[in-house]
Structures are given as C-alpha cells and as structure tokens.
Amino acid sequence: MRIAVLGTGMVGSAISGKLAELGHDVRVGSRTASGGTVEFADAAAHGEIVFNCTNGAASLDALAAAGANNLAGKTLIDVANPLDFSGGGPALFTDTTDSLGERIQAAFPDARVVKSLNTINCNLMVDAASVPGDHVVFVCGNDDAAKAQTRGLLGEFGWPAERVLDLGDITAARGTEHYLMLWLRLMGATGGPNFNISVSTMPR
Numbered sequence: 492m493r494i495a496v497l498g499t500g501m502v503g504s505a506i507s508g509k510l511a512e513l514g515h516d517v518r519v520g521s522r523t524a525s526g527g528t529v530e531f532a533d534a535a536a537h538g539e540i541v542f543n544c545t546n547g548a549a550s551l552d553a554l555a556a557a558g559a560n561n562l563a564g565k566t567l568i569d570v571a572n573p574l575d576f577s578g579g580g581p582a583l584f585t586d587t588t589d590s591l592g593e594r595i596q597a598a599f600p601d602a603r604v605v606k607s608l609n610t611i612n613c614n615l616m617v618d619a620a621s622v623p624g625d626h627v628v629f630v631c632g633n634d635d636a637a638k639a640q641t642r643g644l645l646g647e648f649g650w651p652a653e654r655v656l657d658l659g660d661i662t663a664a665r666g667t668e669h670y671l672m673l674w675l676r677l678m679g680a681t682g683g684p685n686f687n688i689s690v691s692t693m694p695r
C-alpha cells in the first residue's frame with residue numbers, strides 16, 4: 492500500500508521504518524526534501540493513507556503544507572500530541588473541551604481522521620509484543636471505514652484485534668491526548684517509556 496508518513500522525528504522514523512519493512516511503499520514528508528525525505532505535499536500526494544507524526548504545535552501548519560486536496564478522502568492517522576512545555580512543566584495547548592485530533596478534523600473536513608497510537612512510545616507502537624501483557628491501543632474517529640483501515644495497520648504492527656479499543660468519534664481524542672499528563676508521570680514512575688496500560692473489566 493502507498494503510505495505517507497509526515498514527520499521525521501522518532502515517531503516518523505519508527506513508523507516509516509516498520510511500514511517499509513512490512514513491504515509498504517512509503518514516502519516520508521518533511522518541510523524540506525533531503526536524503527530519504529520529500530516535501531510534505533509530495534508525501535501526502537503519494538499516500539493512500541497518511542500518518543501525521545509531526546510536532547503537535549506544528550501539525551496544522553504541516554498538514555496545510557501537505558495540502559487539503561492531498562488529504563481529501565484519505566484515512567489520516569493522527570499520532571501527534573498537543574504538548575506544550577513553554578511554561579516549564581508539561582501541559583497541553585488544548586483544554587478539556589477540545590483536542591488536536593478535533594482541530595485537525597475541523598481544519599481538513601474531507602480527511603478521515605483517526606486518532607491512534609498517541610498514547611504509546613514510538614518503539615512500542617510498531618512492535619506491540621515488545622511489552623508483555625494485554626495492554627491496549629486506542630482508536631477514535633468519525634469514519635468507521637477509516638478506523639477499520641487503521642485497525643488493519645495496527646494488526647500489522649502486532650496489535651491483536653481485541654487489544655484495539657474503539658472509543659467512538661473524534662471527540663474521544665480529548666481523553667487520549669489528556670492521558671499524556673499521566674503518561675509522562677508513568678514514564679518517571681516506571682523508569683522509562685517502554686510501558687503501556689491494560690483495561691480490566693469485572694467478569695460478566
């Protein structure tokens with residue numbers, strides 16, 4: 492499958508590397524083409540599916556550079572978080588009535604935005620079995636077909652279907668993004684980023 496990965500940081504590298512290893516035809520987008528990367532718009536034009544792995548504060552600009560026409564009708568998997576370290580400690584630049592995922596969906600109404608993988612360190616995103624246990628990954632978005640397509644790729648990354656929790660429409664991104672406030676503390680408490688959470692329910 493032709494896939495665009497917008498972003499050249501740790502996340503873009505982990506996801507694009509894994510997708511290429513799996514045999515997908517990947518183009519990595521950046522502000523400027525260099526080495527193995529092309530400009531955001533060229534990557535997005537190439538992809539049947541687009542991953543947003545850009546800095547959260549810059550995601551709307553990066554996606555604008557990618558071009559609304561190159562995102563229209565496509566599944567746009569949004570991995571970014573609205574982190575804001577400008578005040579010293581970690582915070583979000585969104586509040587509890589808003590999320591980056593929703594802002595992206597509102598700005599690009601013809602894209603089919605699915606928020607996923609943003610609650611997990613990038614190495615674990617693409618290798619679910621690297622952490623033992625029944626830990627989970629979330630998906631949310633307004634388009635069921637886009638979520639199904641995302642689930643397919645998550646399966647290729649090693650996430651069993653029963654550990655992919657669908658939280659509903661894109662407003663659920665408020666919760667998964669705000670979880671970052673806890674995630675950062677869990678990283679301190681567990682001594683590193685290679686952890687994840689599981690969800691247990693009372694037997695019925």
Ligand SMILES: NC(=O)c1ccc[n+]([C@@H]2O[C@H](COP(=O)([O-])OP(=O)(O)OC[C@H]3O[C@@H](n4cnc5c(N)ncnc54)[C@H](OP(=O)(O)O)[C@@H]3O)[C@@H](O)[C@H]2O)c1
Nearest residue numbers: 498499500501502521522544545546547549571572612613
């Ligand atoms: N690190 C993790 O394990 C992890 C886990 C979950 C979610 N996330 C989220 O995933 C996203 C990517 O994280 P990361 O650590 O890989 O990289 P990052 O440093 O947060 O972002 C790097 C990307 O953002 C682009 N960018 C930065 N400023 C820009 C601007 N002004 N305009 C347009 N594009 C701009 C860069 O473009 P250039 O290529 O041109 O430099 C680069 O491709 C973030 O939103 C982060 O919160 C990270």
